[in-house]
Amino acid sequence: MTDTIEVRALHKRYGRHIALHELDLNVRPGTVFGLIGPNGAGKTTTLRTLVDVIRPSSGTVRVLGEEPRRGGPSLRRRIGYVPGELHLEGRASGHRLLAFYAEVSGAAGSSASVLRSARDLADRLGVDLNRPVRTLSKGNKQKVGLIQAFMHRPELLILDEPTSGLDPLVQREFLTMVREAREAGQTVLLSSHVLSEIQQTADEVAVLSAGRIVADGDVASLRLGSMRRVRVRLGGADAASTRAAFERVPGIEGLDAAVHAEGVQLSATIEGSIDPFVKTLAQYEVHELTVEEPDLEESVLRLYGDAEAPTKKPTTRRTRRGDGREGRS
Template sequence: MRTPTADRTTPAAIETSGLHKRYGTRTAVQSLDLTIPAGSVFGLIGPNGAGKTTTLRMLLDIIRPTAGIARVLGSDPRRGGPALRRRIGFVPGDLRLEGRVTGRRLLEFYAEVSGPVAAGAIEEFADRLGAELNRPVHTLSKGNKQKLGLVQAFMHRPELLVLDEPTSGLDPLVQREFLQMLREARAAGQTVLLSSHVLSEIQQAADAVAVLSGGRVVASGDVASLRLAAVRRLRVGLVDAEPARIEQELAALSQVGEVHVISGPDGSVRVTATVAGDINPVVGMLARHRIADLAVEEPDLEESVLRLYGAHTTGAPDA
C-alpha cells in the first residue's frame, strides 16, 4: 500500500520502495512503500512489534535492509555518510545517556559533530523543555535524559527530524511544549517523521500517518480518515437501574460493541462499553437513567489499531 504522496511541486523528504528486512526466518518489515513530503509531519504508528523502529533504523543506516530502496533527503542512507547525518536530528526509542559530564557539556559535544548550532540554541530549547544542564548526566531521571535527547535533535534545526517515541517519560506540560516545537519545525520547512504510541500526540501533530502492522502498511492517510479516534471506551455508574434492561438497551445501539454490566451490593450498576462512531445516541440512552458518574476514555493506540486493522496483524516483531 502506497502512502499519501506529495504533489508534483513538493519534493519528498523520504521515499522507500519495497523496503524489506528479515532476521533469519523472521520478517520485521515487508515491502514497505513510503513517500513523505518535505515540510510535513508524518506519523508512523502501530502496535508493538509492527516494524516502526526497524523502519526508522533502516532510514538512518543504523541497520541495512535485506531488499528495497530508500532515499532520505535525496540521498541513499547507505552512502550519505556524515554529510547526510548532519542534516538529520534523531531521538532513538531506547535513548541511553550516561557519563559524569554535565548535560550542557554533553550537548556542546553533540553540537561539535552535528553541524552548526546557533548561539543560544541549546539554552533556548533546554529552557523550553525544562532540561537540566548543570547536573551530571548519570544522575538524571529518564524524563530529564529524554529532554536532553530532544534538545540535541532540535538544536541544529535539521532539515529532517526522526523521532522514535520522543515523549517517553515526559510530563504533560513538557509534552505540550514538544508539540509546539513540532508545529514550529513544520512552519520553518523542516520535515518530521514521528513514531509514537500516543494517539493524541499523532492527532495533534501529524499531517498524515501510516499504520504499520506485521511489518506492512495496512492503512494510510490523515488521522481523521483512518478513524483511529472513532473507538472509545465508556465507563458509567448508574443508580436504581435494572442491569438486564441497561444491557439490552445498549446492545440495541449499532455504535456499541463489547458491553459489561455489573451490579453492586448497594444497588448501583457499573457499565463498561466500547463505542465506535457517534457517541451521542449512547449518552442519550444512558441519560434516561440516573447517572452517578460517567467517563469517556480514548483507548490506547495499540487497541485502536488492533480493533480497526486487526485482520492485518501478523505479529512481526521489531528488532
C-alpha cells in the same frame, strides 16, 4: 516536489524472523508524519533503517534525496534523531555533551548559534545542563536527547517515542516544538504510543502491525469517518418495539435501549451510511440526538483488530494488509 522520505518494498529479516514486510512509505516535505503501532510492529526497525543504524535485507530507502548508506556525515547533519532507547552516560555535563554534538551537527562556523539554541531549548524543557549527564533522571536525559535533535534546526526530525519519561507539561511543550518545526518548513517523522500526540500534531498517519502498514492517510480518515457513535432520546415509544426497529438498520452495532421517563433512550455504533438510521429515526419523536466520531485511539484499536482478521477491511483512504509473524520493533 521530491518526498523527504521515500521507502519502497522495504524488507528486513533477522534469520527466519521477518521484521518488515515489503514496506512502502512516503513523507512529504514540511509535514508531520505519525507512525503508530504496538510493540513489535516494526516502528523502530523502520526508523533505524532511515538513519543507517541497520540496513535493509531488500528494498530501497531515500532520505532527503539520498540513500542513507551512501549519504555519510553530510546527510546525517541534515537530520535530528532521537532513538527509542536513549543512553546518555559519562561525567561530561549536559553543556559539554551538547557542545560536542554542535561541532558534529552544526553547519560550519555556526556552533555558537547552535549552542544558543540548545540553551533556549533547555530553558523551555526545564533541564539543568550544568549537571553530569549520568546523574540526570530518565526524563531529564530524554530532554537532553530532544535538545540535541532540535538544536541545529535540521531539515528532517526522526523521533522514536520522543516523550518517553516526560511529564505532561513537558510533553505539551514538546508538541509546541514540533508545530514550530513544521511552521519553519522542517519535516517531522514521529513514532509514538501516545495517540493524543499524533492526533494533535500529525498531518498524516500510518498504522503498523506485524511489520506491515495496515492503513494510512490523514488523521481525519483514520478516525474511521464511516463509523459514528449515536445517542438518542425518543418520546412516546416502548423499548422492545424500538429496539426491534433499529436492529434492522444496516451497520448498527452495540445497540442498547433503555426506558426513561418520556420514552426510550438508545445508544449504538453505526458503520457505513447513516441514512438508514436517520430514516428509521424519522418515525419517532426525537427529544435529543448526539452523533460523534470516534477518537484516533478507538480507530487504531479497531485497525489492529482488522489486521488480525484479514477478512475485514479497515475503512480508511488506502489500505494494505497481509498476515505474518510480528516483527521486532
